[in-house]
Amino acid sequence: MTLVDTPNNGNSRNPFLSLDYEPALESLGNDYYDEVAAADFLQHILRWRNDAVLPTLGLDPQAVTDQDFIDAFGLFEGRKPLLALRYHGYQFGEYNSGLGDGRGFLYGQVRGTDGELYDFGTKGSGKTPYSRGGDGMLTLKGGMREVLAAEALHRLGVKTSRCLTMIETGLSLWRGDEPSPTRSSVMIRMNRSHIRFGTFERLHFFKRPDLIGKLLDHVIEQYYKHLIAEKDKYELFYSELVQRVAELAAQWMAAGFCHAVLNTDNMSITGESFDYGPYAFIPTYEPHFTAAYFDYSGRYCYSNQPGICKLNLDMLQEPLRAVVNKADMETGLSKFEEYYHAKYCSLMLNKLGFTDLEHPEAEELVKLTIQFLHDSQVGYHQFFYEMARTFSSKWRDELGFILEGSELAPPLGSSSVFDNWCLIYHKILNNYEPEEIDVIARNLTYYNPKTVLLRPVIEETWEAIAQEDSWQPFYDLVKRLQNGE
Ligand code: AMP
Ligand code: MG
Numbered sequence: 407m408t409l410v411d412t413p414n415n416g417n418s419r420n421p422f423l424s425l426d427y428e429p430a431l432e433s434l435g436n437d438y439y440d441e442v443a444a445a446d447f448l449q450h451i452l453r454w455r456n457d458a459v460l461p462t463l464g465l466d467p468q469a470v471t472d473q474d475f476i477d478a479f480g481l482f483e484g485r486k487p488l489l490a491l492r493y494h495g496y497q498f499g500e501y502n503s504g505l506g507d508g509r510g511f512l513y514g515q516v517r518g519t520d521g522e523l524y525d526f527g528t529k530g531s532g533k534t535p536y537s538r539g540g541d542g543m544l545t546l547k548g549g550m551r552e553v554l555a556a557e558a559l560h561r562l563g564v565k566t567s568r569c570l571t572m573i574e575t576g577l578s579l580w581r582g583d584e585p586s587p588t589r590s591s592v593m594i595r596m597n598r599s600h601i602r603f604g605t606f607e608r609l610h611f612f613k614r615p616d617l618i619g620k621l622l623d624h625v626i627e628q629y630y631k632h633l634i635a636e637k638d639k640y641e642l643f644y645s646e647l648v649q650r651v652a653e654l655a656a657q658w659m660a661a662g663f664c665h666a667v668l669n670t671d672n673m674s675i676t677g678e679s680f681d682y683g684p685y686a687f688i689p690t691y692e693p694h695f696t697a698a699y700f701d702y703s704g705r706y707c708y709s710n711q712p713g714i715c716k717l718n719l720d721m722l723q724e725p726l727r728a729v730v731n732k733a734d735m736e737t738g739l740s741k742f743e744e745y746y747h748a749k750y751c752s753l754m755l756n757k758l759g760f761t762d763l764e765h766p767e768a769e770e771l772v773k774l775t776i777q778f779l780h781d782s783q784v785g786y787h788q789f790f791y792e793m794a795r796t797f798s799s800k801w802r803d804e805l806g807f808i809l810e811g812s813e814l815a816p817p818l819g820s821s822s823v824f825d826n827w828c829l830i831y832h833k834i835l836n837n838y839e840p841e842e843i844d845v846i847a848r849n850l851t852y853y854n855p856k857t858v859l860l861r862p863v864i865e866e867t868w869e870a871i872a873q874e875d876s877w878q879p880f881y882d883l884v885k886r887l888q889n890g891e
Contacts, residue, residue: 445532449576495604495671506536549591567597610725645738650677660753666697
């Protein structure tokens, strides 16, 4: 990684600047954003480049230099306009009309090699008209935490934004939740869209049904393309959003992830997970586990996530009513639990080693798994990892072999929930031929990586940076998360 103190001007061959930018949001007119300028930073030190996402942009990682990242995303050379997006949102249940991109902007939109439109959104790039009392900046630790969350979730199959790059910017910031002064960064997020539920809520607040319709047409055109020609495309859009969000909630729950701040300004209209602040992976299956220190009532605790997502979808009906039939939206929303449950069950079965399992007791197995994890409070991730580590074809032959050698399993006969769990697991394994058992072993290993982004792991990685400016543990951790090691 390179330390650059002087701007490198005239880098016209920068591959990021030669991408085919599409002014998709910009072309809607300036009702949805304000043009802003990026801050000038003292320093630009490339701390992270996500080579894994470059092929989606049609870029060969070998052909992109560290300097290219810095010029494009630290110095902000050659890209205009930069758009601070306008939005409002319900924060902890209260409507806030003072929101909007307060420390970021839409840098540009690019068509990926998969044909999909992607946003490059900044975080920590300076003040905007929406900064209110804030400094427009992102701490280095905050940037690092978002990089880690996105890579971990992506590997775990959660539909998420990724971070393209993170550049340290040389400022000293003061924060109530970090030892201060603390270091600063700019992080570039790559996701499908930064249009939020709150983007529509703002237009409703200003009584602009015309702008709601225009934005919804844009959303369908770009992110729900298959619906464009449908007669009732608006109703179908809402129903599909319900499904996408329900499935996202299931993905978080199975991954043991608590997003922490599910305000409507953090809910994407594409049903994708993004904006990782005080998130946490759960240490044990504790339904009331709450990740944000300022979430005093536990509103966004681990087990509330599906319910809150449904509530946010319900509230979104208010602005969408301008265009979408209300009764149809109600019908769409009534399927939330069904979508959620089906997805959650299938993801948990993956974690238990099965794909496409149609055993009558499959659901019961999932239920007992959760009950055991809840009652015993053994490590949530550790339990599944131990299954992967100790799995043997002998589990098919005899109950007593299941989780043998694992410290997590109570001895048979000491927990009726565990015994029942073993019984069903054993019964299901008996449906498989001996040669198919290897597939289950491989599934267990794939779906339950050893490296888990628990808080102590993040803190330890950050301490190496904070104390010794040692970045290798961070790079090693990202690699392990990306590879599912
Ligand atoms: P978040 O909690 O990151 O989703 O942010 C909620 C709102 O606060 C958004 O409108 C952000 O743009 C704004 N915000 C958060 N941190 C800052 C900051 N340091 N400076 C300015 N605005 C901020
Ligand atoms: Mg946010």
